[in-house]
Amino acid sequence: MSDNRIEGYSRALFEIARAEGTLDEVEDELFRFARSYESSDALRNALTDEQIPAGKRQAIVEDLLGGKATSTTTQLVSMVVGSGRGRDLPAIIDKLVARASSAKNLEVAEVRTAVPLTADQQDRLTAAIVNATGKQVNLKVVVDPSVIGGVVATVGDTVIDGSVRTRIDQLKSRL
């Protein structure tokens, strides 16, 4: 999909969520859904398979998110999948998150950990990143078992890598 189309979809989703007054919640849910989408081949294949009718793909989305996310989030994802743009869902959502953060003068800080962070840890990590980068950030935590241990934080083009995964890779390279 062209950048213009991704931009258009993200703007539409952003405006709808803002109009509904659930921007923060929707943005967070969409972000998590995008990460799940990226890490699950089965989900990605199901939502992008053109052989599956659009209604059935939308039904899959509603089954997955129904009761676990706001109806706005469910409807927005369903709309994108139904229009045959499921393949671009992560890019659209990333644009939306960036737009939402930008609207609040924040920069997205994507944090990957092997285990979930507590609210206290998220607050302290946000403060630490703000201190390190000098930017106000919108923290987005992704639980990623491939990290093995530690944390990888990405703020714009800056990557702060304290993961066990990277240390093991470095060790392997030296070996």
Next chain:
Amino acid sequence: MNVLGIIATAGRFVAEEEHLVTDSDGNVVTHSWLLPETAEIIWGGLASLILFYALYKFGWPQMKKFFNGRTARIQGELDAAAADKESAAAEAVGIRQAKGDIAAERARIMADAATQAENILTDGRARLVTEVAELEARSQAEIAAARGRVGDELRAEISRLSSAAVDHVVSGSLDDATQQELIENFIARVGAQS
């Protein structure tokens, strides 16, 4: 009547008709046993002269022409035979020469063939030696490559197994406390940066 009687009777009739003198047997009797009658000599001589003249006047040119033509034809045939003889002689010379040339050509071809065969044999031996050397070199290279490939594959397999073992050991050793410690250390390290 026999045959002689018939001839005698016929002779008497002819003699009576021509007023010739005959004897009792009917035979014509002349004035001389050798010479014919004078008139016959005169007329016969005149007729002979006329005949000879006519032969000389009309027959001789034709005969001369015939003989000249015959002579020319024979001469032509003789000339043609001589020309054929010369041509045959020249052809014989050519054939003898060609025979000599053929022998020389045969000798040359045989010599060329022998030289070519020798060259082919020499080239073949050299090529065979080169090919054997190349094959040997290629085999050596392939053996070395296979040895290297096997070594590489072995190293890669060891590396993969080591990596999997490291992942497994490290993942297994990371209990919740260690995970929390790693996170806290990260927060502290990032917070210390400015």
